[in-house]
Amino acid sequence: PFDVLVVGGGPAGAAAAIYAARKGIRTGVAAERFGGQVLDTMAIENFTSVPYTEGPKLAADLERHVREYDVDIMNLQRAAKLIPAGDDGLVGVEMENGAVLKSRSVVLATGARWRQLGVPGEADYRNKGVAYCPHCDGPLFKGKRVAVIGGGNSGVEAAIDLAGIVAHVTLIEFDGKLRADEVLQRKLRSLPNVDVVVSARTTEVLGDGQKVIGLLYEDRGTGKVESLALEGVFVQIGLLPNTEWLKGTVELSPRGEIVIDERGATNVPGVFAAGDATTVPYKQIIIAMGAGSTAALSAFDHLIRST
Ligand code: FAD
Numbered sequence: 001p002f003d004v005l006v007v008g009g010g011p012a013g014a015a016a017a018i019y020a021a022r023k024g025i026r027t028g029v030a031a032e033r034f035g036g037q038v039l040d041t042m043a044i045e046n047f048t049s050v051p052y053t054e055g056p057k058l059a060a061d062l063e064r065h066v067r068e069y070d071v072d073i074m075n076l077q078r079a080a081k082l083i084p085a086g087d088d089g090l091v092g093v094e095m096e097n098g099a100v101l102k103s104r105s106v107v108l109a110t111g112a113r114w115r116q117l118g119v120p121g122e123a124d125y126r127n128k129g130v131a132y133c134p135h136c137d138g139p140l141f142k143g144k145r146v147a148v149i150g151g152g153n154s155g156v157e158a159a160i161d162l163a164g165i166v167a168h169v170t171l172i173e174f175d176g177k178l179r180a181d182e183v184l185q186r187k188l189r190s191l192p193n194v195d196v197v198v199s200a201r202t203t204e205v206l207g208d209g210q211k212v213i214g215l216l217y218e219d220r221g222t223g224k225v226e227s228l229a230l231e232g233v234f235v236q237i238g239l240l241p242n243t244e245w246l247k248g249t250v251e252l253s254p255r256g257e258i259v260i261d262e263r264g265a266t267n268v269p270g271v272f273a274a275g276d277a278t279t280v281p282y283k284q285i286i287i288a289m290g291a292g293s294t295a296a297l298s299a300f301d302h303l304i305r306s307t
Pocket of ligand 1: 007008009010011012013030031032033034035036037038040041042043044045046047077078079080109110111112113114132133136137242245274275276277283284285286288
């Protein structure tokens with residue numbers, strides 16, 4: 001068995017594996033896709049001490065760093081079920097291929113995925129004007145016009161944030177009204193360079209072959225299709241944690257995030273969690289790495305107390 005088995009090979013999982021391996025204990029990483037969301041990213045400019053890198057390069061750097069240590073990397077392996085420890089004190093992780101990996105402690109770091117609009121143009125112009133993370137990509141749109149799709153808290157927060165950077169923001173909400181907290185809505189309405197459009201169904205992201213040039217939405221009241229000329233579209237309709245496989249074993253929040261304490265512990269003994277899959281506030285690379293380190297150190301602490 002492993003001492004620490006990490007499930008997930010994004011920034012959180014990589015950091016957890018390095019911290020665990022440096023304790024000289026048997027460490028494994030099982031990941032569906034080593035690198036995680038970072039693989040889908042282009043420019044990364046907020047990873048402190050690295051002024052500029054790109055997703056695929058950072059993903060390769062993560063893997064190279066993990067491979068510096070004696071870590072058993074099991075890539076392209078999807079976990080299907082967590083089996084809490086029985087009398088033998090070993091937690092099981094059942095993989096989709098039926099194999100069961102056993103470990104004295106587990107770090108869950110399966111990350112999250114942005115909910116997509118699913119309209120024409122969205123995938124084609126991803127990273128070419130279509131963005132999902134205002135903290136990451138906001139500055140790329142300095143002085144430009146953007147739309148934010150989604151009028152929940154994250155959409156309205158994104159619109160307020162972006163309004164301070166870009167020339168103009170159009171917030172587009174499908175429903176008849178915004179769902180964000182009133183205090184956020186009040187702040188939004190006070191901003192001179194934000195328009196809010198409700199009852200609007202985004203139907204297409206328009207581009208010129210290279211980058212975004214606008215979007216189309218249907219006014220759900222009149223059925224009329226309207227077009228907006230702009231350079232960026234921030235999709236803020238939800239971040240979905242990759243935790244479906246944990247339902248019924250680990251405590252999840254109403255949004256499906258793994259509930260952790262400040263040490264990264266879940267409600268299941270010997271099982272820790274880190275990164276975008278958890279209730280940690282703010283989903284960022286540097287935050288996921290810090291959380292992965294915390295979870296691995298907590299797992300080590302658990303091990304030295306349980307022998
Ligand atoms: P992830 O990166 O999501 O990794 C999860 C890992 O778990 C992957 O290896 C995945 O394959 C694996 N996995 C999932 N389910 C299973 C399963 N059942 N079994 C086994 N393995 C599984 N952040 C920044 O700080 N700066 C940026 O500029 C930035 N830009 C971004 C741009 C885009 C387009 C996106 C999508 C995100 C961006 N982010 C950025 C956010 C950042 O990528 C995430 O916060 C970070 O990757 C989270 O790390 P994580 O390890 O928690 O999860």
